[in-house]
Amino acid sequence: MALVVQKYGGSSVGTAERIRRVAERIVETKKQGNDVVVVVSAMGDTTDELLDLAQQVNPTPPPREMDMLLTSGERISNALVAMAISSLGAQAQSFTGSQAGVITTSSHGKAKIIDVTPGRVRSALDDGKIVLVAGFQGVAQDTKDITTLGRGGSDTTAVALAAALKADVCEIYTDVDGIYSADPRIVPDAKRLETVSFEEMLEMAACGAKVLMLRCVEYARRYNVPVHVRSSYSTKPGTMVAGSMEDIPVEEAILTGVAHDRSEAKITVVGLSDQPGYAAKVFRAVADAEINIDMVLQNISKVETGKTDITFTLPRELGPVGMEKLAKLQTEIGFTDLLYDDHIGKVSLVGAGMKSHPGVTATFCEALSEAGINIELISTSEIRISVLCRDSELDDAVRALHQAFDLGGDEEAVVYAGTGR
Amino acid sequence: MALVVQKYGGSSVGTAERIRRVAERIVETKKQGNDVVVVVSAMGDTTDELLDLAQQVNPTPPPREMDMLLTSGERISNALVAMAISSLGAQAQSFTGSQAGVITTSSHGKAKIIDVTPGRVRSALDDGKIVLVAGFQGVAQDTKDITTLGRGGSDTTAVALAAALKADVCEIYTDVDGIYSADPRIVPDAKRLETVSFEEMLEMAACGAKVLMLRCVEYARRYNVPVHVRSSYSTKPGTMVAGSMEDIPVEEAILTGVAHDRSEAKITVVGLSDQPGYAAKVFRAVADAEINIDMVLQNISKVETGKTDITFTLPRELGPVGMEKLAKLQTEIGFTDLLYDDHIGKVSLVGAGMKSHPGVTATFCEALSEAGINIELISTSEIRISVLCRDSELDDAVRALHQAFDLGGDEEAVVYAGTGR
Numbered sequence: 001m002a003l004v005v006q007k008y009g010g011s012s013v014g015t016a017e018r019i020r021r022v023a024e025r026i027v028e029t030k031k032q033g034n035d036v037v038v039v040v041s042a043m044g045d046t047t048d049e050l051l052d053l054a055q056q057v058n059p060t061p062p063p064r065e066m067d068m069l070l071t072s073g074e075r076i077s078n079a080l081v082a083m084a085i086s087s088l089g090a091q092a093q094s095f096t097g098s099q100a101g102v103i104t105t106s107s108h109g110k111a112k113i114i115d116v117t118p119g120r121v122r123s124a125l126d127d128g129k130i131v132l133v134a135g136f137q138g139v140a141q142d143t144k145d146i147t148t149l150g151r152g153g154s155d156t157t158a159v160a161l162a163a164a165l166k167a168d169v170c171e172i173y174t175d176v177d178g179i180y181s182a183d184p185r186i187v188p189d190a191k192r193l194e195t196v197s198f199e200e201m202l203e204m205a206a207c208g209a210k211v212l213m214l215r216c217v218e219y220a221r222r223y224n225v226p227v228h229v230r231s232s233y234s235t236k237p238g239t240m241v242a243g244s245m246e247d248i249p250v251e252e253a254i255l256t257g258v259a260h261d262r263s264e265a266k267i268t269v270v271g272l273s274d275q276p277g278y279a280a281k282v283f284r285a286v287a288d289a290e291i292n293i294d295m296v297l298q299n300i301s302k303v304e305t306g307k308t309d310i311t312f313t314l315p316r317e318l319g320p321v322g323m324e325k326l327a328k329l330q331t332e333i334g335f336t337d338l339l340y341d342d343h344i345g346k347v348s349l350v351g352a353g354m355k356s357h358p359g360v361t362a363t364f365c366e367a368l369s370e371a372g373i374n375i376e377l378i379s380t381s382e383i384r385i386s387v388l389c390r391d392s393e394l395d396d397a398v399r400a401l402h403q404a405f406d407l408g409g410d411e412e413a414v415v416y417a418g419t420g421r
Numbered sequence: 422m423a424l425v426v427q428k429y430g431g432s433s434v435g436t437a438e439r440i441r442r443v444a445e446r447i448v449e450t451k452k453q454g455n456d457v458v459v460v461v462s463a464m465g466d467t468t469d470e471l472l473d474l475a476q477q478v479n480p481t482p483p484p485r486e487m488d489m490l491l492t493s494g495e496r497i498s499n500a501l502v503a504m505a506i507s508s509l510g511a512q513a514q515s516f517t518g519s520q521a522g523v524i525t526t527s528s529h530g531k532a533k534i535i536d537v538t539p540g541r542v543r544s545a546l547d548d549g550k551i552v553l554v555a556g557f558q559g560v561a562q563d564t565k566d567i568t569t570l571g572r573g574g575s576d577t578t579a580v581a582l583a584a585a586l587k588a589d590v591c592e593i594y595t596d597v598d599g600i601y602s603a604d605p606r607i608v609p610d611a612k613r614l615e616t617v618s619f620e621e622m623l624e625m626a627a628c629g630a631k632v633l634m635l636r637c638v639e640y641a642r643r644y645n646v647p648v649h650v651r652s653s654y655s656t657k658p659g660t661m662v663a664g665s666m667e668d669i670p671v672e673e674a675i676l677t678g679v680a681h682d683r684s685e686a687k688i689t690v691v692g693l694s695d696q697p698g699y700a701a702k703v704f705r706a707v708a709d710a711e712i713n714i715d716m717v718l719q720n721i722s723k724v725e726t727g728k729t730d731i732t733f734t735l736p737r738e739l740g741p742v743g744m745e746k747l748a749k750l751q752t753e754i755g756f757t758d759l760l761y762d763d764h765i766g767k768v769s770l771v772g773a774g775m776k777s778h779p780g781v782t783a784t785f786c787e788a789l790s791e792a793g794i795n796i797e798l799i800s801t802s803e804i805r806i807s808v809l810c811r812d813s814e815l816d817d818a819v820r821a822l823h824q825a826f827d828l829g830g831d832e833e834a835v836v837y838a839g840t841g842r
Binding site: 019023056057071072079081084092093146 | 486
């Protein structure tokens with residue numbers, strides 16, 4: 001008998017009718033002889049409605065109270081799914097994140113999971129019950145306050161529970177059929193991937209693939225939890241995210257896909273003194289503003305001036321914060337100018353095969369130049385090549401690369417419509 | 422510095438605008454130098470909407486999951502009020518019933534409070550914070566599941582917290598100006614009562630006065646918590662429920678008011694053997710069906726037959742259950758017939774003055790007979806006279822008694838519109 005953890009997104013339980021359908025799928029899994037733990041996000045618009053209410057009473061609501069407010073959404077959906085399950089004759093029990101032993105840090109709105117102690121979940125399973133756990137939420141280890149995990153929180157809850165319960169698989173039900181070789185909205189012949197290694201999925205997620213959040217994949221990789229991405233609306237096979245790329249025979253290693261990201265902005269620090277420690281000052285300043293930077297480029301120093309430029313990318317919504325922080329420190333750090341550009345796009349090619357297939361970078365650059373796309377910045381990892389271009393050229397870049405590396409398939413893709421938490 | 426517990430009903434927080442107004446009143450109380458603990462019911466229609474959702478997924482939802490579902494309503498309203506308070510510059514923290522230490526039995530949907538251990542509430546108060554506690558809910562002592570307290574649960578939560586925190590007063594904010602000498606919808610010149618003793622309020626509540634639920638008054642009396650009933654929409658003085666009628670000088674003791682109740686039905690067991698133990702069999706049968714009976718009448722036995730009739734009243738919604746239970750046992754108990762009547766009304770006169778004013782019963786009966794109302798059953802306590810009549814005659818009966826005992830005032834009454842939980 002296997003232990004299966006299933007996670008359903010907010011759109012999968014958006015109406016009473018959908019809740020009943022989800023319940024049928026859950027009971028079916030139980031009838032097949034599995035122990036089943038289910039994590040459900042808040043129903044469709046619940047979160048937006050609660051956010052709207054909060055805005056009406058306080059434009060800047062205290063994070064602790066926001067968490068108290070928002071976590072009620074998952075309680076509602078989980079209780080309703082439990083009711084739907086019992087109406088099908090099976091036994092179900094729903095637990096809050098706190099009851100399920102999801103222990104987190106106390107940083108409200110973006111808490112991190114410290115530990116999962118699923119004692120009550122385990123004993124409910126031992127009683128033959130289907131267990132529902134409210135996703136996206138936990139309880140702070142120190143303050144005992146209710147916390148939320150932020151974006152991708154429900155997926156992470158599911159994976160964390162699967163790890164703590166030593167589940168055989170964590171099934172993430174969403175509104176796409178799986179992980180694709182590119183965003184089907186941009187590349188109509190994008191191919192669904194049967195399996196993806198953790199490392200490849202990490203790179204895809206880090207480069208903008210939205211089906212799985214990075215933190216969820218990181219968690220799954222750390223605890224080696226196979227994650228099965230499937231559609232809530234079909235019984236198609238989906239994509240299995242599991243295993244290390246080290247286990248893929250070199251000969252079989254291939255290119256996974258093309259990811260893109262239009263959520264970044266670019267800051268260039270001009271005329272920075274090309275001495276040890278000056279770049280560090282810049283990045284310390286940015287780090288102090290709690291901004292994670294992504295790509296970095298340092299130009300070759302101009303000998304006559306002994307000055308250099310440093311360019312880096314950061315989340316677009318944090319662009320103004322970063323600029324302000326650096327501007328304040330202009331004299332202290334000592335640079336001549338600051339440039340800001342939020343019309344950039346990032347396209348990435350990911351795949352373990354990169355190591356064993358020479359000339360990938362060459363083909364990559366040729367494909368873009370043939371498409372008339374100018375490369376503004378390049379960064380690479382062992383299994384990834386990423387470049388910046390104009391955001392207006394991003395879609396063309398994705399299509400050009402997808403075709404150049406022959407990643408297409410013939411299966412028809414379900415267009416991705418965005419997941420909730 | 423006083424410690425004040427305030428409770429606001431669902432209609433008082435039905436919209437963002439009302440929530441802001443409630444927040445202002447709370448902050449005002451804090452500014453006056455009081456420690457403030459607030460219990461808020463779920464917003465206006467939230468509970469009905471959740472019940473409707475539950476019905477859609479399962480016509481007979483499991484009580485445990487119903488409690489998980491419904492308690493989210495109070496979490497939402499309390500978090501929102503906390504946000505509104507902090508938008509006014511004061512510090513607020515909201516707690517679930519469980520976090521506030523409301524320990525209950527595990528009978529979902531109608532749990533009883535076993536203990537209140539408000540450690541977190543106390544320390545938040547000590548930090549100078551305004552504390553919000555989700556009403557109507559607690560945590561089961563044995564199963565650690567989330568429970569709801571049933572009707573009047575939020576009022577009871579407030580009184581229980583006031584008792585555990587040794588508060589100076591528990592203010593119940595509702596949509597009437599206080600306790601009236603009769604229902605103002607029936608008696609336009611009904612008078613608002615300045616003060617009512619616990620015993621009198623118990624009788625009023627037990628006889629159908631709906632402003633305060635019986636269980637809440639019982640709790641307040643047991644722990645001697647003064648309950649101040651006030652309007653959410655005005656600053657009128659309201660009614661103070663406090664003290665024992667024993668403390669009222671006999672000379673000043675007066676009649677409190679006229680209560681009515683149209684929620685009962687009447688069952689008559691005909692031709693019961695007039696031997697010791699037969700009545701007991703009847704009431705044991707009813708008790709086994711978990712039905713609380715109210716008034717009881719045993720007719721004088723007919724000597725020639727040695728048979729008697731027993732009539733009792735019970736909650737109307739349980740009438741069919743009671744009839745079914747008794748019908749099953751007809752042969753075992755041995756009676757000739759069962760009569761059911763759900764067109765009855767009960768009118769009661771309550772007041773400590775009854776003891777010291779002779780002739781109250783006479784005046785009572787005269788008033789009703791002059792109004793052409795036939796008395797079907799009488800029961801009395803030390804400070805109460807109750808009679809059954811036709812439900813169609815109930816309003817006339819209330820008016821007749823209210824006038825006969827000159828209970829009217831001239832202050833204009835706010836018409837009672839029903840409270841939530």
